[in-house]
Amino acid sequence: MSAAGGAPLLSLDGIGKRFRGVIAVRDVSFSVPDRAVVGLIGPNGSGKTTLLNIVNGVLSPDQGEIRLGGAATTGRRPSDLAALGITRTFQAARVFRTLTAMQNLFVPLLHQRALDRGPARRRAADLLAFVGLERHADRVASELSGGQQRLLEFARTLVTRPRIVLMDEPFAGVHPQIKTTLVRCIRETVAQEGASFLIVSHEVPDLVAMSDQMVCLVEGAVAARGLPAEVIAQEKVIDGYLGRSDA
Numbered sequence: 001m002s003a004a005g006g007a008p009l010l011s012l013d014g015i016g017k018r019f020r021g022v023i024a025v026r027d028v029s030f031s032v033p034d035r036a037v038v039g040l041i042g043p044n045g046s047g048k049t050t051l052l053n054i055v056n057g058v059l060s061p062d063q064g065e066i067r068l069g070g071a072a073t074t075g076r077r078p079s080d081l082a083a084l085g086i087t088r089t090f091q092a093a094r095v096f097r098t099l100t101a102m103q104n105l106f107v108p109l110l111h112q113r114a115l116d117r118g119p120a121r122r123r124a125a126d127l128l129a130f131v132g133l134e135r136h137a138d139r140v141a142s143e144l145s146g147g148q149q150r151l152l153e154f155a156r157t158l159v160t161r162p163r164i165v166l167m168d169e170p171f172a173g174v175h176p177q178i179k180t181t182l183v184r185c186i187r188e189t190v191a192q193e194g195a196s197f198l199i200v201s202h203e204v205p206d207l208v209a210m211s212d213q214m215v216c217l218v219e220g221a222v223a224a225r226g227l228p229a230e231v232i233a234q235e236k237v238i239d240g241y242l243g244r245s246d247a
C-alpha cells in the first residue's frame with residue numbers, strides 16, 4: 001500500500017554520510033510503504049543508527065534525498081519533522097523521569113495545545129491502557145522498570161499521532177512479556193492508526209516475524225531488501241551479518 005498519489009510514505013534515495021574518514025552510509029535507497037513495518041538489520045557499525053538520525057533530522061546527509069508522502073524533507077530540523085509526523089524512540093528509553101507515567105503523556109498533549117485538559121487526560125489514560133500501564137499511572141517514571149519505561153516512551157511517541165515511528169533497538173534487554181506487549185502495540189498501531197514503523201534491531205527472528213519488509217545494511221550499504229524471509233536467505237546477508245550455522 002502507498003501514500004496518496006502512489007508515493008511510498010517515506011523514501012530514501014541515494015543517501016550517503018561520512019564522518020571525517022569513515023563512510024558510515026553509502027548510497028542507501030529504500031522506501032517504507034504506508035501502514036507497514038520495515039525492519040532494518042545489519043552488523044554493529046553498519047550505519048543503522050546514522051540512518052535513523054538522518055531520517056529524523058538529527059544529521060544531514062552528504063548526498064541523497066528523503067521524502068515523506070512525496071514531499072522532500074532532507075535537511076529539515078527534528079522539530080519540523082516531528083510536526084510532519086516523524087517520531088522516534090531511542091536505544092535507552094527517554095522519558096521524563098521525575099513526572100508520573102500519566103504526566104509523561106498528559107504534559108506533551110497540553111503542550112501541543114491540541115486538546116483541552118479533560119480530553120487530554122482521557123487520551124493519556126487511553127494510551128496508558130493501550131500499552132498496559134494503567135495500573136502505574138501515578139508512579140513516577142524513574143520508579144518504573146526499564147521495560148515499563150520503554151512502553152511509556154512508546155506511548156509518548158503516539159501522543160502526536162505520528163505517520164511514521166523510528167525505533168532503535170526496542171527489544172534490547174527487555175523482558176519477554178514486555179517484548180510481546182510492544183510487538184502487539186506496534187502491530188495494532190499500524191492497523192488502527194495507519195502508522196508505519198522503521199525498526200532497527202539485532203533480534204532478527206523477532207523482526208522477521210513482525211516486519212512486512214526488511215532491509216539489511218552491510219558496511220553502510222544496502223546488502224538486501226525485500227520480504228523478510230527472502231532477505232535473511234540472501235548470500236550477502238548471511239556472509240555479511242548472520243553467519244552460517246554450519247561454519
Ligand SMILES: Nc1ncnc2c1ncn2[C@@H]1O[C@H](COP(=O)(O)OP(=O)(O)OP(=O)(O)O)[C@@H](O)[C@H]1O
Pocket residue numbers: 019022023024042043044045046047048049050051
Ligand atoms: N558521530 C560520529 N562520529 C564519527 N563516527 C561516527 C559517528 N556516528 C557513527 N559513526 C561511525 O559510523 C559508522 C556507523 O555507525 P552506526 O552507529 O550508524 O552503526 P549501527 O549499525 O547503528 O551500529 P550498532 O548496531 O552497533 O548500533 C561506524 O563506523 C561508527 O563508528
